[in-house]
Amino acid sequence: MKTIGLIGGMSWESTQTYYQLINQKVRDELGGLHSARLVLYSVDFAEIEALQHQGDWAATGEILGAAGKALAAAGADFIVLCTNTMHKVADSIEKASGLPMLHIPDTTADALHRDGIECVGLLGTQFTMEQAFYKERLENRGIRVLVPDDSQRALVHTVIYDELCRGIIRRPSKQGYLAVLDSLAARGGQGVILGCTEIGLLVQQTDTTVPLYDTTRIHAEQAVAHALA
Secondary structure (H helix, E strand, O other): OOOEEEEEOOOHHHHHHHHHHHHHHHHHHHOOOOOOOEEEEEOOHHHHHHHHHHOOHHHHHHHHHHHHHHHHHOOOOEEEEOOOHHHHHHHHHHHHHOOOEOOHHHHHHHHHHHOOOOEEEEEOOHHHHHOHHHHHHHHOOOOEEEOOOHHHHHHHHHHHHHOHHHOOOOHHHHHHHHHHHHHHHHOOOOOEEEOOOOHHHOOOHHHOOOOEEEHHHHHHHHHHHHHHO
């Protein structure tokens, strides 16, 4: 079994979900008392969040690059970055660590292709929904990406940072998200990517008939497959 290197803390609310899902999947695959070989580097999210909103992505890349380097020194074989937004600096992490990364957009694209999805909605932070680094990786795999309108993007972003990253789950926010899901489906989305690792804390498949692609679950499962290959 390879050793998984996790970069977490963005936020820790979803990082604990990664830890649980990865270990559950290893147990299911290997049975008995098996659990995952992994090392975790958890950052201080307040520092990352401030730099995100200042637009200082180079500084975030340096912080996460150092995290990746520490994981390499601790014996990790590959890196799982437990956040969608910070895949913007994936190249910096790989360069600093010398380790390959298992990219969330790639694992998600694999799942979409398996299901025959050609057009998909994308929820996430405004950085993920509005910038090219994430959408282009999907589009390069032949998947058309729809994002919510301006007011909906603002709602989705605000709920992530002001509520979900703080462990706050509110029913009105869930209803707002469900309305966004419906609007994306009405525009032709055959499914919707939950492209922020916290969104699965708020919205689950049982809440909607729109097919959901929870990137946390997809990423964690593929991390185990990679570790066991």
